[in-house]
Structure formats: structure tokens, C-alpha cells
Amino acid sequence: MSHKILILPGDGIGPEIVAEATRLLHALKDRFALAVELEEAAIGGAGYDAAGEPLPQATLDLAREADGVLLGAVGGPRYDQLPWEKRPERGLLAIRSQLELFANLRPAILYPQLASASALKPDIVGGLDLMILRELTGGAYFGQPRGIRTREDGVREGFNTLIYSEPEIERIARSGFEIAMKRGRRLCSVDKANVLEVSQLWREVVERVARDYPDVALSHMYVDNAAMQLVRAPKQFDVIVTENMFGDILSDAAAMLTGSIGMLPSASLDAQGKGLYEPIHGSAPDIAGQGMANPLATLLSVAMMLRYSLGEAAQADRVEAAVGRVLDQGQRTPDIWSEGCAKVGTREMGEAVVAAL
Amino acid sequence: MSHKILILPGDGIGPEIVAEATRLLHALKDRFALAVELEEAAIGGAGYDAAGEPLPQATLDLAREADGVLLGAVGGPRYDQLPWEKRPERGLLAIRSQLELFANLRPAILYPQLASASALKPDIVGGLDLMILRELTGGAYFGQPRGIRTREDGVREGFNTLIYSEPEIERIARSGFEIAMKRGRRLCSVDKANVLEVSQLWREVVERVARDYPDVALSHMYVDNAAMQLVRAPKQFDVIVTENMFGDILSDAAAMLTGSIGMLPSASLDAQGKGLYEPIHGSAPDIAGQGMANPLATLLSVAMMLRYSLGEAAQADRVEAAVGRVLDQGQRTPDIWSEGCAKVGTREMGEAVVAAL
Ligand SMILES: CC(C)[C@H](C(=O)O)[C@@H](O)C(=O)O
Numbered sequence: 065m066s067h068k069i070l071i072l073p074g075d076g077i078g079p080e081i082v083a084e085a086t087r088l089l090h091a092l093k094d095r096f097a098l099a100v101e102l103e104e105a106a107i108g109g110a111g112y113d114a115a116g117e118p119l120p121q122a123t124l125d126l127a128r129e130a131d132g133v134l135l136g137a138v139g140g141p142r143y144d145q146l147p148w149e150k151r152p153e154r155g156l157l158a159i160r161s162q163l164e165l166f167a168n169l170r171p172a173i174l175y176p177q178l179a180s181a182s183a184l185k186p187d188i189v190g191g192l193d194l195m196i197l198r199e200l201t202g203g204a205y206f207g208q209p210r211g212i213r214t215r216e217d218g219v220r221e222g223f224n225t226l227i228y229s230e231p232e233i234e235r236i237a238r239s240g241f242e243i244a245m246k247r248g249r250r251l252c253s254v255d256k257a258n259v260l261e262v263s264q265l266w267r268e269v270v271e272r273v274a275r276d277y278p279d280v281a282l283s284h285m286y287v288d289n290a291a292m293q294l295v296r297a298p299k300q301f302d303v304i305v306t307e308n309m310f311g312d313i314l315s316d317a318a319a320m321l322t323g324s325i326g327m328l329p330s331a332s333l334d335a336q337g338k339g340l341y342e343p344i345h346g347s348a349p350d351i352a353g354q355g356m357a358n359p360l361a362t363l364l365s366v367a368m369m370l371r372y373s374l375g376e377a378a379q380a381d382r383v384e385a386a387v388g389r390v391l392d393q394g395q396r397t398p399d400i401w402s403e404g405c406a407k408v409g410t411r412e413m414g415e416a417v418v419a420a421l
Numbered sequence: 422m423s424h425k426i427l428i429l430p431g432d433g434i435g436p437e438i439v440a441e442a443t444r445l446l447h448a449l450k451d452r453f454a455l456a457v458e459l460e461e462a463a464i465g466g467a468g469y470d471a472a473g474e475p476l477p478q479a480t481l482d483l484a485r486e487a488d489g490v491l492l493g494a495v496g497g498p499r500y501d502q503l504p505w506e507k508r509p510e511r512g513l514l515a516i517r518s519q520l521e522l523f524a525n526l527r528p529a530i531l532y533p534q535l536a537s538a539s540a541l542k543p544d545i546v547g548g549l550d551l552m553i554l555r556e557l558t559g560g561a562y563f564g565q566p567r568g569i570r571t572r573e574d575g576v577r578e579g580f581n582t583l584i585y586s587e588p589e590i591e592r593i594a595r596s597g598f599e600i601a602m603k604r605g606r607r608l609c610s611v612d613k614a615n616v617l618e619v620s621q622l623w624r625e626v627v628e629r630v631a632r633d634y635p636d637v638a639l640s641h642m643y644v645d646n647a648a649m650q651l652v653r654a655p656k657q658f659d660v661i662v663t664e665n666m667f668g669d670i671l672s673d674a675a676a677m678l679t680g681s682i683g684m685l686p687s688a689s690l691d692a693q694g695k696g697l698y699e700p701i702h703g704s705a706p707d708i709a710g711q712g713m714a715n716p717l718a719t720l721l722s723v724a725m726m727l728r729y730s731l732g733e734a735a736q737a738d739r740v741e742a743a744v745g746r747v748l749d750q751g752q753r754t755p756d757i758w759s760e761g762c763a764k765v766g767t768r769e770m771g772e773a774v775v776a777a778l
């Protein structure tokens with residue numbers, strides 16, 4: 065039986081980087097007997113261009129049928145003037161919500177070959193390998209009521225609702241403990257329980273789920289302190305679990321600690337482990353179409369998909385090893401280039417990984 | 422006419438560090454003719470101990486009469502089991518709200534003498550001098566409705582409301598532009614306007630206020646990107662203005678960039694420029710009572726008070742210069758100590774600054 069993979073190139077550098085993922089998947093199929101079928105559909109600005117919607121119904125239908133979805137990136141200045149509901153980001157938020165992709169895994173790994181790219185001192189980040197688990201379908205991102213209204217006294221106000229139910233917290237907490245069990249068995253739950261009631265419930269539920277995982281050392285940290293600790297001593301963390309908005313902020317900070325966000329993949333999973341995979345970097349409109357984007361985060365997203373959704377751990381290992389070899393050989397796209405390395409483009413980098421499989 | 426200063430030692434290391442501030446203020450009075458009267462009152466856990474409330478009414482009354490309020494820090498494990506409304510943090514949040522201290526200035530400055538303490542590489546942070554202006558009396562911190570409730574289907578949910586009115590945004594935006602005018606004339610407003618309606622209103626109002634400040638270069642940045650940029654290239658910023666929760670997170674990250682949060686003061690101002698001043702570090706219960714806490718952030722908070730609330734810029738300069746001289750002499754509390762420096766305690770450090778006035 066063949067794995068069905070849906071490819072969503074999206075906008076900006078999206079098409080260029082997923083082209084290399086497609087190349088990789090074809091190579092795995094042809095040379096290493098990976099059983100895959102690929103389809104492609106439009107999302108984001110491309111979805112709007114093709115079908116008038118950032119998440120066309122046809123794309124959503126294909127995504128539901130797929131065993132794994134690979135996304136490039138969405139967004140770009142061309143779409144900035146569209147009304148709110150048509151903006152590229154709405155497509156991304158809609159697919160996360162529609163597919164109930166509540167568990168967003170964002171690893172922050174420092175590749176030893178790229179250690180010098182970090183803004184942090186080598187002893188602070190050397191060997192960094194932390195996993196941020198971000199809740200992805202709740203909180204202020206989706207909470208109702210929301211909007212901009214005019215009060216009775218004529219004053220306008222904008223408002224959003226930061227809301228989590230017990231089952232929503234429980235399932236992400238459980239994912240956090242499961243991931244911690246497969247790693248260093250340390251889970252840090254990040255909240256703002258000294259200020260927010262929603263965080264108090266969060267903490268209470270996380271504590272309760274913890275009883276089912278006696279082998280995991282659970283700690284709690286306020287989000288402001290977590291932001292500090294990520295800068296001060298990021299290696300203290302193994303797995304961090306947190307709500308949607310805090311996760312958005314902290315995972316981007318954590319990614320930047322490595323200095324090479326062009327290297328970092330992510331997975332967004334539903335309760336059955338089906339998921340959407342995407343590089344954590346954005347659509348980078350400024351370099352789109354120039355063939356210089358780094359495809360490695362996307363190729364590593366393919367590896368995550370093989371591992372988490374397709375049950376193909378050996379193929380995932382193969383991809384990750386190939387990426388490691390290419391880095392060892394000194395090939396670098398401009399974003400990760402340093403003195404003494406060979407500067408290559410998107411396509412050369414993709415081909416190099418395929419050659420190193 | 423004498424300036425009335427209210428001192429709120431609070432909890433943990435609070436009493437130790439404000440004792441040095443008191444010493445400093447007495448020295449300025451005796452030796453440099455600063456006209457001040459000091460009073461002291463209880464807040465936080467100390468408020469609870471003294472009067473059963475984290476913000477006793479008597480403290481609030483004195484704070485209203487004062488020209489400036491100096492706070493040590495609040496909170497500690499002794500108070501962790503208290504009900505929500507009695508917790509030390511509630512005292513801090515209540516005084517901010519009651520005095521309408523909406524403008525929270527958090528400078529992140531790297532002292533050249535302490536450059537090696539940063540987790541970041543010297544070229545990334547050397548010369549760092551950025552100001553984060555955090556809105557302090559709105560957003561999810563104070564938004565209604567809030568709580569934990571049981572839905573009709575029996576499921577519990579926690580909820581908070583992230584809300585800003587147009588006048589609230591306008592006044593903090595205006596403060597941001599005013600501060601930028603006195604600095605490098607660059608203001609970056611941080612929001613999450615691609616997801617939150619409250620941020621869309623925020624951005625719209627900031628844009629409108631900008632028309633009154635044609636000399637300030639305004640930019641907008643999403644909060645996740647801002648967290649990244651602070652790690653990647655913090656010197657790109659001059660002044661950042663943002664809402665309460667984003668400001669809480671980003672200002673702590675920014676402070677930690679310097680590696681010496683024991684050095685950083687803050688000011689929380691009302692519309693008339695009256696304010697509360699406090700070190701940005703917390704109550705550090707683990708080292709409380711040991712005489713090893715760094716009092717410099719508190720002494721620099723006194724300098725900020727002299728400058729912003731009391732109109733005593735020359736005295737402020739005097740204090741800041743004295744701190745610089747003590748650092749030049751190599752005196753260091755344990756938190757900022759490095760090889761080749763003299764390790765001193767809280768009191769010795771306070772005395773050294775007074776001697777260097
Ligand atoms: C584009 C934006 C809506 C999105 C988010 O905030 O979730 C992005 O920042 C991310 O983290 O994937």
C-alpha cells in the first residue's frame with residue numbers, strides 16, 4: 065500500500081523548496097522502494113489566486129485523504145491588501161483547525177557543522193537539542209468572541225479570547241509526556257499562571273496528566289522566565305509544552321538560538337498522528353524565485369513526516385544522514401554560508417542531498 | 422519643596438536592596454542637597470503579613486500622595502499556597518492598575534564592563550541600548566470576562582480576555598513616540614496583527630498617532646519575529662512599544678541578552694509622569710537574607726525616578742556615573758562577578774556607590 069502525500073507549495077520560496085522535497089521523495093521511491101504517491105494543491109496566496117480562497121475546498125478534501133501533507137510556506141506582499149478572511153495566513157490557520165492538528169512539534173537543534181552561525185556563545189548552545197510542543201488549534205488564535213466593536217460610549221475596542229477547555233489541555237499535555245518519554249524524560253510546561261486563569265486550569269490539568277507518567281520529571285515555568293532561560297541557558301530544557309501564542313513566540317526564539325532557521329522542520333499532528341509538515345521559516349518573499357533559498361528545513365520536514373506519520377523510520381534516518389553528509393561536505397546555501405564553505409543554490413543543495421542518500 | 426518618596430521593600434531580597442536605595446537617597450540629601458522625604462509601606466507578601474492584603478489600603482493611600490514609589494520585589498514560596506486574590510503578585514498588579522501606571526519603560530543596556538556576562542557573542546550585543554515600552558494596565562492582565570467555568574456539557578474551561586480600547590492604545594503609542602523622539606527616533610510596534618483583531622486595532626491606532634510624529638521612523642513587527650530578532654540582531658532596535666503580555670515576554674528576553682539582569686531598572690508611569698520604579702529582576706527567594714543580592718538595578722531605578730518623576734536629571738546623572746565608576750573599579754556582586762574582579766555583597770556594593778557619588 066502506497067503512502068499518499070499532498071504537497072502544498074504555497075507562496076514565496078515555497079514552490080522552490082518543495083520542488084526539492086519532491087525530488088527527494090522521487091529518489092526514495094525509485095532507489096529505496098518507498099511506496100509513495102504525490103499530489104499537489106494550492107494554499108495561501110496561491111490558493112487565493114487559483115480558487116479565490118486561501119484554503120480552497122479541493123485542497124482541504126485532498127488533505128483529509130492524504131497520509132501526510134507537506135507545506136512550503138504562505139504569505140507575501142502581493143496579498144497584504146486582501147481582506148482579513150482572504151489573507152494567506154487564514155489558509156494556514158484554517159487547515160490546522162480543520163484537520164485538528166493540535167500538536168505542533170518544533171525541534172530546535174544546533175547542527176555542529178553550523179555552530180558558528182548562532183548569535184550565542186558556543187558553550188551556551190553547543191549540542192542544543194530541544195523540542196517545543198506548541199498547542200496549535202486553541203487559545204487566542206481561535207477563541208470566540210473576537211473582533212473590533214464600538215462600545216456604548218462610542219469608544220472602539222479590539223478583543224480576543226484566550227480560552228482552553230480541559231480536554232484540549234489534556235491531549236496536548238499527554239502528547240508532551242509521550243514525547244518526553246522518547247527523549248530525556250523532562251517536560252517543562254510553560255504558562256502564566258500567576259496572571260491568567262486559563263493558565264491556572266492549564267497547570268492543574270498538566271499536573272493531573274503527570275500522574276500517568278511517573279518517569280517524566282515535570283516542571284512549570286512562567287512564560288517570561290522561559291523567554292529568559294532560553295537566552296541564558298537553553299540546554300536546561302528537554303521538552304517544553306505550551307499554549308498556542310506562547311509557543312509561537314518561544315519556538316521562534318528557540319529556533320533563532322541555533323542561528324540557522326533555514327534548517328528547522330516542524331510537524332503538526334492530529335490525534336491519530338496524521339499531520340502537516342513544514343519548515344519553520346516563512347515564505348521569504350525577498351528572495352523568492354532566485355533559487356537561493358535553503359531547502360534543508362523542507363527536506364528535514366519530509367524526514368519528520370516519514371518518521372511520525374508514515375511509519376518509515378529507516379527512510380527518515382536515511383534523509384537525515386544525507387543532510388548531515390552534505391553539511392560535512394561543506395555545501396551551504398547563502399543563509400548558512402561561512403568562510404571556507406561552498407556556496408550553492410536551492411537546486412544544487414537538493415541534488416546534493418539526493419546524491420548523498 | 423521636598424519630593425515625597427514611598428519605599429516598598431516587598432519580599433525576598435526586596436528589603437536588602439531597597440536598604441541600599443535608602444542609603445543612596447540619604448547620601449544625596451545630605452551631601453548633594455536633594456530635597457526628599459522617605460516613607461515606607463508594605464506590599465506583596467509583606468503586605469499580606471502586615472495587613473492581610475497584598476496591597477493594603479494604607480499603602481495605596483501613601484502611594485497616591487507620593488511623588489515617586491520605589492519597589493523592591495514581591496513574591497516567595499511562603500505565599501504560594503495563598504488564595505489567588507491574596508498572592509503577592511496581586512499587590513503588584515493592583516498598584517499598577519490603581520495608579521494607572523500604563524507606561525512601563527524597560528531599558529536593556531549592556532554595560533561595557535559586564536559585556537562578557539552575556540550569553541550572546543560580543544559583536545551581537547556590544548553597545549546594546551534598547552528601550553522596551555510595555556503597556557502595563559490593559560490586555561489579558563486585566564481584561565474581563567475571565568475565570569474558570571463549567572460549560573453546559575460539563576466540560577471545564579479557563580478563559581481570559583485580551584482587550585484594548587482605542588484611547589488605551591493611543592496613550593501608550595504616544596508615549597512610545599515621545600520616548601523615540603528623545604532617543605534614536607526609531608519606533609518598532611510589536612503585535613500579532615496577522616492573527617488577533619486586538620492587534621489590528623493596535624496597528625491602526627499606532628499608524629494614526631504616527632502622523633503627529635513625522636520625525637520618527639515607525640515599523641511594525643509580529644511578536645514571534647520580534648522574539649527572533651532580539652536574539653539574532655538586537656541592536657537593530659531603538660524603542661519597541663507593545664502590549665502588556667508581549668512586553669512581559671520580550672522585555673525579559675531583552676534583559677537577559679545583557680547577561681546581567683541584576684543591573685536593569687524599570688519605570689512604570691502614569692499620564693502625569695508620576696511613577697513606580699523597580700528593578701526588573703524578581704524577589705529571588707533562594708538568596709534572600711544572605712546579603713549577596715545585587716542592589717545596582719534598584720539604585721539605577723532611583724536614578725530613573727530622579728530623572729522621570731522628580732525632574733532631578735543632574736542627580737540622576739550623578740547616580741549613574743557613580744555606578745559606572747564602581748563597575749570600573751571592579752567591584753561585583755556574585756551575579757555579575759567574573760575572574761579578576763572583587764566579589765562584594767549587597768551592602769558593600771551600596772556603600773561603594775555612595776562613596777563614588
Ligand atoms: C503565519 C502565522 C499565522 C503563524 C502563526 O502565528 O501560527 C506562524 O507564525 C507560525 O508560527 O506558523
Ligand SMILES: CC(C)[C@H](C(=O)O)[C@@H](O)C(=O)O
Binds near residue numbers: 288510
Ligand atoms: C510578577 C508578574 C505578575 C509580573 C508581570 O507579569 O507583569 C512580572 O513578571 C513583571 O514583569 O513585572
